Amino acid sequence: MIGRTGRALGYLALGAPVAILALAWTLVSSILLLLLAPTQLAPRALLGAxxxxxxxxxxxxxxxxxxxxxxxxxxxxPTVAGPVRVRAAAVFREPATRRDAGWLATLFPLALPSMLLALVPTLLAVGLATAPAWLWAVPNPNAPELVAPIVGTWPGRAAAAVLGLALAPLAARWVLTLARGQAGLARLLLRPDDRQQLTALAARLATTRARVVDAQAAELRRIERDLHDGAQARIVAAGMTLALADRKLRGRPDDPVRADVELARRQLDGALAELRHLVRGAHPPILTDRGLSAALGALIADSPLPVDLRVPDDTSVPPAVEAAAYFVVSEALTNAAKHAGAQRCEVTLAGTAGGGLTVQVRDDGRGGADPAGAGLDGLRRRVEALDGILSVQSPAGGPTVVSAEFPCAS
Structure with a gap:
């Protein structure tokens, strides 16, 4: 209680000199701006004020x-770049500028009375509570009859101390109330408004989400490297060992062990194929090693459909965007080959004016793709996680166009 009251007193007392300075500055700056308003110096004066x-x-x-x-x-x-007049207009239109001016104008009629209303009862309570320590030293030969016993006798001083101790909690509560009232009004005017708070929150969430997406992409690349360099290499080594064992057993065609070795080789080959598919699904190694253009080229080379690829010379985008763009193309080509009955596809990558990336996959299939289907809905969530937009146009009879736009200027 004592600490909070002392902090509240300090807050109210410190507001008084600031209030005097704020009042003086408000008057001077207002007069100066009014005098310079018709002149060419008005924007500079506004910025300086x-x-x-x-x-x-x-x-x-x-x-x-x-x-x-x-x-x-x-x-x-943030400060707007441009001529002085443009910057002055931006500062003048900013709500925080007017709210600052409102608080500085309100501070003087609020701070000085608050300080006085807080100090007087506080000093009275402290003075009475400490009366036995100092009141004896105050000569008061002409004290009134009602006051003389309090000033001149120890019982009177003790009674004053009791009264002061009784008033102290009331004075402290009063001081805290004054400080809370002034602080509440100050926070209302000096804090960001609701729109600015929502904007800041959205920016923090976007930054946090981008970090999570980047961390996830890095983790997928790590898993891909571990699978490629670890488990896959050991499976290949085990396959080579089984191949050597099978070669040694060729001279004994009736040996039942040879059939077991051949079965183990086939199972190991199947496991290796599944592992390679898993590695490509997690994060294609070529995407990490050679970039998006090379990865799309390899993907199209493995496609059962003829595909025309148009990629700009510079496709430098963040790793998370690279992975998402790759899987958009991969899923769209798979759907075109399996479900659309397409004969040909076109894949086009292009940059946007804002530094982003657009990906478009067009096929000549029968159309009728369901945008809410599991595959396309999963792609949409992956694109939207990067603030991107996925659109699907697939009228009956075709063609089907899958487009994704990624903002990646940052």
Whole structure:
């Protein structure tokens, strides 16, 4: 209780000199801006006045954070590049500028009375509570009859101390109430508004999600390397060992062990094929080693359909976008070959004006693809995890066009 009350007193007392400075600056800057408004110096004067006002507002946010223990976020938008007039207009339109001015104008009529209303009862309670320690040293020969016993006798001073101790909790509660009221109004004006808070939250969520997606892509690449360099290499070595054993057993065609060795080789070959398929599904090695263009080229080479590939010279995009684009093309080609009865496909990659990447897969099949189907819905979730957009156009009779757009300027 004592610590909170002391912090509240410090908060209210520190507001008084800031209020005087804020009032003086508000008057000076307002007069200066009114005089310079018709001149060419108005934008520069507005920018200069805003710098000082924001410095005072930043100190107020620090004072509020020190008192409440909760820092106040800075609500200012990034500085707009361009001529002085453009920057001044952007600063003037910013809501935080007007809210700062409102708080600085409100501070003087609010802070000084709050300080006085807090200090007077506090000093009275402290003075009465400590009366036996100092009241004896105050000469008061002309004290009124009602006050003389309190000033001149030890029982009176003890009674004053009891009264002061009784008033102390009430004074502390009063001080805390004043501080909470001033702090509440300050936080209302100095914090970011609801729109800015939502924007900041969305930016933090987007950053966090991007980190999760990148970490997931890195983990998939690690798993692919471990499978490729570890388990797959050991399976190949075991297959070579079985091949050597089978060669040694060729001279004994009736030996039942040879049939077991051949069966083990076939099972091992099947396991190796499944493992390679798993590795390609997790993250194709060629995508890591040679990039998106080479990976798509290898994918198209294995496709049962003839595919025309159009890729720009520069396809440098983040790894997560590379993986998502690769799997969009892979799933679309698989669907075209298995379900659409297509005879030919076209795969086109292109950059966007904002630095993103668009992927389009077009086939000449029968159409009628269900955008809500399991395969396409899974692709949509993967694309949307990167803030991308997946669209499917598949009228009955075809053609089917699967398009994905990824923003990857960052």
């Amino acid at each position: 805003t710098v000082v006002s924001r410095s005072l507002a930043r100190f107020e946010r620090w004072r509020l954070g020190w008192y409440s223990g909760r820092p106040v976020a800075v609500p200012y938008q």
